[in-house]
Amino acid sequence: MKIYLAPMEGITNFIFRRVYLRHFRGIDTSYTPFIVANQTFSFKTGEKREVMPFTDNTVPQILSNNPDSFVWAAKYMKELGYTEVNLNLGCPSPTVSGRGRGAGMLKDLEKLDAFLDKVFSAEGLPSVSVKTRVGVEDPAEVNAITEIYKKYPFDKIIVHPRLLKDLYKGSVRKDCFRVFYENFESDKLVFNGDINTAQDAMKIAEEFPGIDGIMTGRGLLADPLLPEKIKAAVSDDTISEDVLQTSVSKDASARILAFLDDLWDEYAAYLSGDADVLSKMKELWSYLYRSFDDGESILKAVRKARTRQDYIIGARHFVL
Ligand SMILES: Cc1cc2nc3c(=O)[nH]c(=O)nc-3n(C[C@H](O)[C@H](O)[C@H](O)COP(=O)(O)O)c2cc1C
The missing domain is CATH 1.10.1200 (Non-ribosomal Peptide Synthetase Peptidyl Carrier Protein; Chain A)
Known part of the structure; x- marks a missing residue:
């Protein structure tokens, strides 16, 4: 099972990622915090630093609701050497979602479908993955969302099973993740949300066998050794006390x-x-x-x- 470092704007920037990966093992791939692709077809200096110079095992995450801008940004990343770009359909912040970007794109599924149709019709893109919430207001929205995603060849679908209105509160909605699990090849799916201990990760692996991996953000910030502990736990039947303890030695x-x-x-x-x-x-x-x-x-x-x-x-x- 792979372990991905979650994008966290203002925190998991290029400096954090570089230093973190020098000190700790266990992360397979890191996703950058969102980089805005706007209609000027240019990135801010701070955003360029997230992706330049090219770094292996890094996936640029792009925030855009304009297909032309997204396609431009994806090609830009390909030229830098990146083989995957990630579409942000999860950000709940009012300044982002209120302008119909991030999780705000889940409010108008027809528009989202048209966006994806244009993106996936473009030639010369790297592979495209998505990081998504499961709806806006109502868990039943997950059904229509999965129907749309099924139409497109996403490289990976990273699901944070909360609604836009949940922000980061309340329990993760595992029943919504299950809808994805029933609709997609399991090895395309990544579970993200509230994985704070090795046991949490093992539970997800047991409940959803065969998924590609898990993504962790706040859990890793609280315990930087979490990915090492998870890797040790999933590859070893005899788990040492050290792996299971939640406070650090x-x-x-x-x-x-x-x-x-x-x-x-x-x-x-x-x-x-x-x-x-x-x-x-x-x-x-x-x-x-x-x-x-x-x-x-x-x-x-x-x-x-x-x-x-x-x-x-x-x-x-x-x-x-
Ligand atoms: C401060 C902060 C910044 C975040 N920035 C991003 C972002 O840039 N892109 C994104 O897709 N998700 C972002 N997220 C969401 C996280 O990637 C992740 O989905 C969320 O924290 C749930 O996972 P966790 O419980 O492992 O932290 C952010 C979350 C927080 C708390």
Whole structure:
């Protein structure tokens, strides 16, 4: 079973991905946060940095509701060397979905069908995958959505089984994922959402045998060793205690600390001062703290930090 790093705008950017992959194993492919393909046929500098230079095992994710712009962007990515591009049909943020992009494209299925028809009729594209929610308001919408997707040769269908209106709250709707499971070859499907432990991943593998993989975002931010633990759990019948424990061991803490130090240095080289780097680290800690027994107090210290020195003292005390 493959493990994919979820796109997370503002977090899993090119710096995060590069440093993360240097320190931890288990991720097969990383998806970039969404890159907007607009009608000017140009990308912003920050977006170009997500895909340039070409990096192996990375898939650019494109956000667009205009088929010509999407086709332009997909060809651009192909020229850079990418063999797959991913269409964002999942973003629930009002600034995105309210303008009929991301999960907002699920509101008008006729328009979505016309969009996909144009995209899949274009010549010379890399393969196209999709990351999708299962509806807007009502779980029954999943039936019409799968009927549309069935018409097109998606390379992969990554399903975050929540509705647009769910945002990131409530339980994932496994019954909606099952509709996909019943309608597509299982090895085209990727399950995304609330996979926070190796057990969660094993449960998905058991419930949906043969799926291509799982994608993890917040779970990996909370426990950077999660993909290693999942790989160990799915390939081994005798699972060690270490794999099953949800809080991190001393050894794992030291690895996480080395990763964070490296991440600080790489952010410092790109951002314009400690305050900007600190705000990135604080965002990351808002997920990471959950894996530590004294996480709340670490988070408090990190949030209070105003300088690198304060931050180091706050973040380090968990391994001392
Ligand atoms: C801060 C944040 C940014 C996100 N940015 C993106 C994005 O750029 N593209 C996308 O498809 N999904 C995005 N997502 C959704 C995640 O990729 C993922 O689907 C969601 O977090 C559920 O998976 P998880 O429970 O493993 O985190 C974002 C989620 C969060 C919380």
